[in-house]
Each structure stands twice: as structure tokens, then as C-alpha cells.
Amino acid sequence: MDKFPHLYGECSSGVEPRFVVPVVAGSNPVIHPIFFMEQLFSRLSLKPLNGKLYTEALTHPSANKSKNYERLEFLGDAVIELVTTQYIFQHFPAYPEGKMTKLRALVVSRPSLADFANQIGLGEVIVFSPGERKNKGKGKASNLSNAFEALIGAIYLDLGFNEAYRIFLLCAKNLLDSGYKEKTGIDNPKGKLQEILQAIIPIAPTYEVISDNGPDHDKVFIVEVHWEGKMLSQGKGSSKKAAESNAALLALEGEGWK
Numbered sequence: 001m002d003k004f005p006h007l008y009g010e011c012s013s014g015v016e017p018r019f020v021v022p023v024v025a026g027s028n029p030v031i032h033p034i035f036f037m038e039q040l041f042s043r044l045s046l047k048p049l050n051g052k053l054y055t056e057a058l059t060h061p062s063a064n065k066s067k068n069y070e071r072l073e074f075l076g077d078a079v080i081e082l083v084t085t086q087y088i089f090q091h092f093p094a095y096p097e098g099k100m101t102k103l104r105a106l107v108v109s110r111p112s113l114a115d116f117a118n119q120i121g122l123g124e125v126i127v128f129s130p131g132e133r134k135n136k137g138k139g140k141a142s143n144l145s146n147a148f149e150a151l152i153g154a155i156y157l158d159l160g161f162n163e164a165y166r167i168f169l170l171c172a173k174n175l176l177d178s179g180y181k182e183k184t185g186i187d188n189p190k191g192k193l194q195e196i197l198q199a200i201i202p203i204a205p206t207y208e209v210i211s212d213n214g215p216d217h218d219k220v221f222i223v224e225v226h227w228e229g230k231m232l233s234q235g236k237g238s239s240k241k242a243a244e245s246n247a248a249l250l251a252l253e254g255e256g257w258k
Contacts, residue, residue: 036124043120044167050158057150058122060143062129069150076153079161080108083152083168087176090220093236094249107172113145116171122147165218177242189248197227197257205232205251207244223247232256 037058041048048054053072061068084107088100095103106112117123123138126147137143156164169176194204205227212221223243225232233254235247251257 036121040120040122040125044170046155046159046163046167048155048158053154053158054151055127057154058125058147059127060129060132060137060147062132062137063127069147072150072153072157073146074153075156076149076151077108079152079156079164080113080149080168083165084108084172084176086165087169091176091237091242091246093246094253103176107175110141110145112172112175113148114141115175116168117144117148119171122151162215162218169218173238189245189252193225193248193251196252200257201228203228205248207247209240209243210234212240225251227257230256 037054040046056067057069057072057076059068061070081104084104085100088095088103092100092103123144126138126143128137128143152164152168155167197203197205205225208224208226210222210224212219214220219238221237221240221243222234223237223240223246224234225244225247233247233250233256235243235245235250237243237246
């Protein structure tokens, strides 16, 4: 342990260590998950300020009964619900309440959260007791989803809502967008709209970007779709392509060409 005192909270200089890891009796420091933590932060382009929050967020109750991820899991659950709700509300304007609720339920479900955790290699970073580790704790969906929620909670407390929003969408955006397409039942709204309109008159609809606002990691594009001098609809999206797709979907629902 002397070789890595800064990782375990032992620092002769009196300076508070960046990360304080609860070492379980009988654990092997050479394979301790702390060695994967910096890799996790690097993959996420995350620059934490309060290392203790992340240590707690990535500690299983079997390793420490009082300082573990359970409280941060509670907070992270609420943050994830809000992030998901905001993203769906802003980017899928064609959805009524019922469809928004179903899509949110899909994204915040335990299997989805466990999948997000696997995407970023979270199982390798969670601190388990030797018994839980031997029992393949890092592969259990419940452990993975709980720790993922706790990680989002820690990021929210440490770096704020915008960073928690960015990290969650880094994992969840593909599921959100693919789930949206699946539930609308229209995989290619632009192609469907063009097919309908060109059956009336052989002129394709055109798309015009009206605005693009917001930070680079969370831009919102607004696009209008026009046909034969008429504005059929306006759509929003996190990219020009997504905004055009939403505009086409709204045009299909509105049937403004009739």
C-alpha cells in the first residue's frame, strides 16, 4: 500500500487526497478499482472537483455500510428523470403526453441504466467487498444501474446540472432517438413526406434552418419544411437532421398540403 498512499487517503504532506477510497480488509490494492477511475473520467471528458463524491458514488454497500452509493443513487434517479423529461419535451415536439411518458419509462428503466453503465465500463470502477466481487457483483444489472444513478448524482452535485445532462445524454441519446423512431412507427419521416407530396405534384419539399441555439453539446435547431409556397410545419432537434425529421413528422400529422 505504501506505493500508492495518495489513492488510499494516506498522505504524509497533510494535503487532502483527490480520492478517498474505503479499503476493505482482505482486498488486493494491486487490482483495486481506483486504478480505473481516472480512465473513466478521461473517457467521459470529466474534470471532477470533489473526489469524495465519486468515491461514495462508486462504493457498493457491501464495501462500506455508511459511505456508499445509496444516497447519491436517490439523487441521481431524480436528476436522470429530469434530464430525460427535458430532452424528450424539447426534441420531440410531435409527442403527446402519453408517448413522452412511455419513452421516458424505456430510458430510465433498470435494463437501460445498466446498459449505460456497461457502455462506460462502470463495473470495473465500483468498489465491492471481496464476497460481492467473487459473486460477480460487477455484472449484476441492479448494481450497475444503482451505481450509474449515483454517478449522475455525484456529477450534479460536483459540476452542476449541465454537466450531468451532458454525461447522461452521452450514454442515452442513441436509445432516446431510436426509441422515438420505433414508437412513431415511421423510420424515415422525410422520405414518407416526400413520397406523399410528389404523388400530388413532382416537386420535393424543402427544409430551411430558422435558428440554432445553445452550447455545442446541447444545440437546438429549428427547421421549417416548405412545399409549393406553403410552410407545412416547424420542427426542433439536437441536429439539423433531427430537426428536419421532426418537421417532416409534424407535417405528416398536420397534413397541411390538403
